[in-house]
Amino acid sequence: MEIRSGCPINLSVEVLGDRWSLVVLRDMMFGNFRTYRELHGNSLEGIATNILAARLRHLEAQGFISAAADPSHKQRTIYSLTEKAIALVPVMVALGSWGVRYQPAEPTFAARSIALERGGAAMAEAFMAELRHLHLGAPAPARSVLAELNAAYETAVAERG
Amino acid sequence: MEIRSGCPINLSVEVLGDRWSLVVLRDMMFGNFRTYRELHGNSLEGIATNILAARLRHLEAQGFISAAADPSHKQRTIYSLTEKAIALVPVMVALGSWGVRYQPAEPTFAARSIALERGGAAMAEAFMAELRHLHLGAPAPARSVLAELNAAYETAVAERG
């Protein structure tokens, strides 16, 4: 895609302004999905296989993710977030918080965004630090910001029945 | 467009995740463009007339902007930002700051984003308050956050020659 202008907002839109790039990065951030199968099978939105493959190529070419073969399972590819993608956490928080407030939705899904918003910059930083250590599909620590966010989500679901 | 999931990030992507919506809102926020002619003629990225018309319809239908006839010029339409769009200022700041850092660009264009980022939440709030008073194309005050941002931009341009 050609560059339309050097405005940073435009540049961001050019590289992330499609229907799937941000959603895939969201799943890797908040869902800790690391393989094609996980990203396809757990996708809330039901991404098509060819679209997922194209987005993974795009995100890799643009430096948002890196791909490596699983040493214990040769045909499995493990995708990892790069710093460029991890730095999008504040964007995700801002977008999620806006969405919670202005886009009508079932409230349960809002829990992670609300929790991260309430935690402020410090919680966002802690979450980003955690994401940096999940490279190459390392297992998430039992006690983690991600676990906290997911617990907030589970609680919200349970409260609704 | 059908709803794919209730996740707030997905909902935001569904309504803003195209090549032009955020760019048009950026021009209304930071450029104070209020008419079709201004949005078309001053567009850094050169938006096509049919696309601009379609985006304006979309943004109006989704409640981001409102349209009103100019009382002193019947064929002119004045578009105004609603609170739903003004609330996107933190998203714009986060996206712009990320773009400045991670997307290569001529540094001059980055000035507005950097200025707003440095100003922090307080400056963003002041800017949002200002946007609320620009309804129906009211003239911007001479001394304003927007003027400050534009001055920062002019300074950056001058410094580069």
Add this chain to the structure above:
DNA sequence: CTAACCGCTTGCACTTTACAAGCGGTATGG
């Protein structure tokens, strides 16, 4: 009266997205 201006619309080509089916290779259980 004429010319410029106003916000678009139309037609057409091209690109992106979407759904469904299937493919070549790899691990696994018996």
Add this chain to the structure above:
DNA sequence: CCATACCGCTTGTAAAGTGCAAGCGGTTAG
């Protein structure tokens, strides 16, 4: 060692979105 399931995709086809150029009906200015 062979069937079966799993792995990350690719292919075909259709629909939707984007991009470019031209032009249109009404309004305003001189």
